[in-house]
């Protein structure tokens with residue numbers, strides 16, 4: 001889903017960094033910066049930035065092309081368990097789709113998502129590549 005420029009600007013912190021929310025009430029961690037804990041509803045939260053290193057737990061291949069996407073098909077989208085213990089879904093890049101394996105170590109990298117052709121905004125965000 002492509003966001004409008006104002007929407008993207010509002011969520012850019014979660015697009016460019018892997019921020020983890022830690023709840024001071026229940027102690028659970030959640031990926032992305034959230035003002036309220038989604039587990040217990042407490043607003044007593046603090047934030048850390050993930051090192052961006054994790055392991056691919058599972059993955060799938062996507063065979064449809066998004067608007068303005070320059071990625072080759074199929075795209076590999078995986079569930080990555082970060083060292084900090086939380087899971088995040090992201091595209092796996094920098095490797096052939098038939099070489100992706102469960103258990104492989106990956107790191108978060110900033111990459112182009114899509115662009116508003118021909119002269120519009122270029123949207124960047126986090127993907128994962130093999131370590």
Ligand SMILES: [Zn+2]
Pocket residue numbers: 023024025026027028037038039040041042
């Ligand atoms: Zn909580």
